[in-house]
Amino acid sequence: MSEKLRLDLHSLLPDTLGGDDTRVVRLIDALERLDGVDRVHLSQDETGASTELCVHYQPRSISSNSLELLIKECGAAIHERYGHAFWIMESPIDQRRARTISDTLLALNGVLESDVSPTGHIRIEYDRSKVATAQIHKVLEAMQVRLVLPQQEEHTLPKDGSNDHAGHSYAEGNASDQTHAHGGLFGSNTELIFALICGACLLVGFLLERMASASPAWLPVSLYVVAYFFGGFYTVREAYDNLRLKRFEIDTLMLVAAAGAAALGSWAEGALLLFLFSIGHALEHYAMGRAKRAIEALAELAPEVATVRREGKPIEIPLEELVIGDIALVKPNERLPADGFVVAGTSNVNQAPVTGESIPVDKYPTQDATLARTRPDSIDASARVFAGTINGGGALEIEVLRRSADSALTRVVKLVSEAETRQSPTQRFTDRFERIFVPAVLALAFVLLFAWVVIDEPFRDSFYRAMAVLVAASPCALAIATPSAVLSGIARAARGGVLIKGGAPLEELGSISAMAFDKTGTLTEGRPQVVDVIPAHGVEESKLLAVAVAVESLSDHPLAAAIARDGGARLNGSSIPRALDLQNMIGRGVSARVDGETVWIGKAEMFGSDGVPALSKEAHSAVQSLRQLGRTTMAVRIGDRELGVIGLLDTARPDAAPALRRLRDLGITRMIMISGDHQKVADAIAAEVGLDEAIGGLMPEDKVAAIQKIKAVNRVAMVGDGVNDAPAMANSTVGIAMGAAGSDVALETADVALMSDDLKQLPFAVALSRRTRGVIRQNVYVSLGIVAFLVPATIFGLGIGPAVAIHEGSTLLVVFNALRLLAFQDSRY
Known part of the structure; x- marks a missing residue:
């Protein structure tokens, strides 16, 4: 029988990005090749606050101490080598x-x-x-x-070229002495200014050329040469870089066409080509800058200073100097400086900047500050606050849980920025298409150079036609069609409280036809209540509850939290024993030690397997009767004695049914619940919210099998909390986590993270993804359609000037079409 060894992932690979990090993949591959190791995967610790590496191994083949040493050595070697x-x-x-x-x-x-x-x-x-x-x-x-x-x-940074250990770095410093790739004499606006100089020289040269008697013949040509310099400056550099890589790109085509026009003496047309091409680039940068600014606006939400109480006095400090445990004082209508929890005061907080919630959320002091400090994931939503959100009319005192660099807002900005670099399937396709198409265009232009051999025309006309075809066939619009839409879609989603990790999840979410849901905390409130307590024969209710509360107080599972909360209230101050050594039996229950004896609390199915004593007929009967009523049941046993059964009830979210109806309107034809709860409980909730079917009694591995079965027929998204459902999410087409603002694990494991627990964000995300896919298709069709029109048009006589105007116009059209996504509203919900 195999055993498990769990180690904190961040201690093995500092600054890891979670499951998407290729260093994690390398570590898992290396460990799975070790003798005695059966399987390696990522999971969460008992609090759900951190990611762990879970290694299943054969103790007869390798000891736990030896395995732990090998894992640490392997992790250190990967961290040392790969950055x-x-x-x-x-x-x-x-x-x-x-x-x-x-x-x-x-x-x-x-x-x-x-x-x-x-x-x-x-x-x-x-x-x-x-x-x-x-x-x-x-x-x-x-x-x-x-x-x-x-x-x-x-x-x-090393000055001698030696290897460094910077690992993952996120750039967010001062840029006062830096310029970007298109910077230069006039800073970041250099390309735009160069393009305008090019246009001015072109215009003056054209006017002087029309007034031949008023100026020498060489003057217009000189102005055109100057226009060539300023219009082609960045294009030449780009073409040179591409030629060094042995690639012919769009910039190369434009330069060849401009040079050809000059060779024919058509200086004005060549200058016009370079002017329109360079001004198109500059406007493209401006449009992309709008998408970037939508992301940067998130980073600017946090205030620059915070007021904290130190030594009994309020003082104002820079945000970077906040430390965990500081008490921050927030006045009415101020932005909150850090992630934390309320310790004093009541107010309503506008969380839309982080979670996308449209209605301010009431905030109250936490009931147990000590528990909040030790187990942050257990903090109730009414006490949890986030940096960058806006306080309402009441003053608040909050205890800081995370430094400014680690806040949910900062992590969202970082993850969204990284998501922008990950290409979508359509973008990968268009990149491959371009690399075949551009050389083909060059070949076609070369053939057209010899048209004079076949038809009766001078070489000059054949050459001019070939240059016009080069311009017409350049797929500039196609190159920007997909990334502009993806960037705008990701930026709009982030502003609505939805984190989408790249172009691939964005496109895939728009293509799904099925959606699977976890039950607890996803379709239900996630705040179950103890409604039935059935002690075993001869056992007092207080004994059953005292043991259950002692053990479940160590866990932050929603069911455990309900037993600890409601059971403690029923005990009304009675003494509770101390529990130790909590073991999480994932998907089934927990075990611990109380007064030297082992306690098991969990589903009836947990008992009678893997060394856990079986339940009696009396207990089974109690479980079945409660399940018939739609209750979730937890049996309790200590040593060789049954203590009884506890029944809990979790109610469906009020917004679940409307959200599911909207998803059907959007084309999600199949919706399924996959739950670890009993089938009767799952059926009751599924019927209430309007699901097509429910599959209950599933272990985590069973959920994976269920997702794979659905995936064989439909493209499916899995919606859960990002903790217990991580394996199922990983096996779905798109994994969607809810309530991610309060969970590092959810942010790391999901393809799409809904920052709040508001189910309305789910149809918003699907609708936005569908709209983005539509915009991408529109852009691709327009791009290819323009090329399909211009190529034959230039072959049959359309000049370079009109071809350039139409060509650059199509590029700007697809960019501004994509920017419409920044204003997307799902008005039908």
């Missing part, structure tokens, strides 16, 4: 430039992954034994990419 970094450029760039930077980094020996977003975010993983961050920075500097770096990283 990942997240950097930010001061301003956005275009999609083609982003891809060039990404490919240049990937060409470095030792860089394993590289994702660059048009909003200027860079995410890389690298092998420290082959490349240092100093070398990566030198490559970026050679490409004139300047990064906004935290102050401490700027000071600690």
Whole structure:
């Protein structure tokens, strides 16, 4: 029989990003190859506050001490060797430039992954034994990419190229002396100013050319040459970088066409091409900047200073100086400075900036501050507060639980920024398409150069036609079609309290036709109440409740919290014994020791297997009678004595039925509950909220099997709390976690995280994803349609000027079409 060894993941791999981190994947793969190890996976500790690495092993093959040592050595080796970094450029760039930077980094020996977003975010993983961050920075500097770096990283970067141990870094420092990839003489606006200079020279040259008698012939041409310089400055650099990578990109096509126009003496048309292309780039940067600013606006929600009580006096300190345990004083209508819990005062707090909730939430002091400090996930929503939210009319005193750099708001901003670098399936397809299409366009243009051989026309006309085709066939709009929509969709979702981790989950969520739900805390209130207490024969109710409360007080499962709360109230101050050594038997119950004896509390199915004594007929009868009433049941046993059965009732959320109806309107045709509760209980809740079916009595591995069965027929999303349902989420098409603002685990494990417990966010997320998929399709169709129109049009005589105007117009059209997503409202809900 195998045993389990659990170790805290963050102690093995500091600064890990959770299950999405490739270093975690490497660690799991390495451990699964060890002799005696059966399976390795991620799970949560008993409080749900941290992620653990769970290793199933054969004790006859390897001892727990030896295994723990091997795991730590393996984790240390991976952390020592592999690093990942997240950097930010001061301003956005275009999609083609982003891809060039990404490919240049990937060409470095030792860089394993590289994702660059048009909003200027860079995410890389690298092998420290082959490349240092100093070398990566030198490559970026050679490409004139300047990064906004935290102050401490700027000071600690190796000067000699030696390997560093920076690991994961999140750039959020001062950028006063930095410029972005398109910076230069005029800072971040240099490309726009260069484009305007190009346009001015083009216009003056054109007017002088029309007034030939008023100016020498060389003057208009000189102005066109100047226009070429300013209009082609960034295009030449981009083409050069791509040619070094042995790639022909859109910028290369534009330069060839402009050079061809100059060779024919059509300087005005060539300058017009470069002007429109460069002004299109600059406007594209502006549009992408809007999506970036929507994310940056979240980061600016937290105040810069906080008022805290120290030594009995209120003092004002910078937000960065807040420490865990500080008591922050929040006046009416002020923004809250940190994540924490209320210790004094009552008010209502607008949590929309973090959770997306439209109605302010009433806040009251926590009933047990000691419990809140030791088990933050147990804090009631009415006492929990988040940095960046807005206080109402009452003054509050809050105890700080997290430093400003670790707040839910900061983590959301970081995760959304990282999500922007992860490509969607459509974007990956269009990238592959472009890399085939652009060389094909060059080949077509080369063939058209020799049209004069077949038809009776001068070489000049054939050459001009070939250059016009180069312009017409450049897929600029296609390159930006998907990333602009994805970035806008992710930004809009974040503003609505929904965290979507990249283009892939965003597109996939819009394609699902089935949705599976956990019961407790998802479709129900998650606050079950003790409604029945049935002691065993000869056992007093107080004895049953005292033992149950002692054990369940060590756990933060919703059922355990209900027994501890309601059972304690029923005891009315009676003494409660001390429980030790809580063991979580996932999906079945718990065990602990009370007064030297083992106590088991859990489902009836837990008893009689894995060494747990079986229940008597009397207990089974009590369980069955309660289940017929729709109760969730927990049997209690200590040593060789049964103490009785406790029945709990959890009510459906008021907003569950309307949310599910809206999901049906959006095209979710199959909705299922998969629950660890008894089938009768699951059926009762499913009927109340309007689900198609319910599957009860499932262990975590059974939920995975159920999801896989559904997935064989439908694309399915799994909705849960991100803790107990993590395996099922991982096996679904899209994993969706609710209430993620208060749970680090939910933020790490889910593809989509609803920051509040409000089910209305679920149809909003699905509707937004469907709209985003629609916008992506529109953009792709427009992009390809314009190319399909322009290529034959230029072959049959359309000039370079009109072709450029239509070409650049289509690029701006798809960008501004994507920006409509920033204003998305699900008005039908």
